[in-house]
Amino acid sequence: MPQISFNLSSKVDVSDAENIARYVQVPAMQNGPLYRTMFPLSDTITETQRDEIIRWYADMLEDAFQDRWESFLKARSIDGTPVGFCGWTVIERNREQVEANNGQANEPPKKEKRKKTWIPEVIDIDGWSALSRALRMERDRVLKNLDNICRLTFMAVNPKYQRQGIGSAMMQRICEEIDQHGRYAYVLAAPDGVRLYTKFGFEIVGRVETPQGIITSMLRQQRQS
Template structure:
């Protein structure tokens, strides 16, 4: 199957959440902490979906966030990723806008805010421990592949773009990996440096050092690739 890698626009966000993020995140430990009700009503599910859509729309307007999507030959969404040049680690020459904050008044009723904050604090502490004052850290914050397109190279396509970007800019990379993501990140030379155990599983902190950048002759990073 042929896949196309391209930029993301605001008009993509709704369907990227509905078709990619929600199905891909169904077993994610953080999602199960945040939304403990395993059988939400249709109204609760739609509210959670709209909350996620708004968050991604806000992120897309942040200069420190880099979105890429993958579509199949029919134009259907296969997956997307968000890479972020961590504003807290950015030095002169890589200026970014301040991150927009989510409006606290707009939280789904089904969100366990206390549990979400507790786990977020644990993940943040682990990130700070690993990075420890390093500059220009390139973080993979989201990668979601529609279930029917998994194990067909879509995730690798998104990872290759991010790693090429990091290497071309001389940035080291970091990700807090869910259990399902560890094998993919290992394939791209991310090394395990720690772990955070939470109620529904563990998040693994992984770090990748920048390597000398060699531009690929196939130019697949910005166009298309077949799997």
């Protein structure tokens, strides 16, 4: 495949959600343990059911873009089609506690709890809930005694355009910011992502086994740029 030309942008909008879900998120996730656990019948679903799954992911992205609790980075081809996407959030426990104690807490607006009025009919709710609980426990285990952490919440490249430097370009941008602020970085990695994260200094600190494969817990130590 010819080398793709792409550019990175940190500007995302609600209008980007549908294309990111359709061209990046679902294609990149569909062979991973989390997606396979959530949608165990994914090999036999209809096109209508797949569109429903895409719409569901797009809805969640729209919520995230509106809340602004996370930072995002998208990679676009020359024609504007998204080919890569990542998201991350920063955890600064000590700073927030100090500001709160001094009466100077500058907290973001309270996040409204949006009630999902629908979920895809093919989702395995019990499997999804159990795996989410296991991933949360693993994350808490690793991060409980740490502070100033960048937690990667999502990293994906459309499979058609993988191994063309898109993932590395996004990670390079994120790691530059991480090191500028002297942060740890943490991710729960699907099997296909372990090699990329290792390249950027993440180390394996745990694993969550699922019937659909292993999700790897990875931590990058603090550095100074």
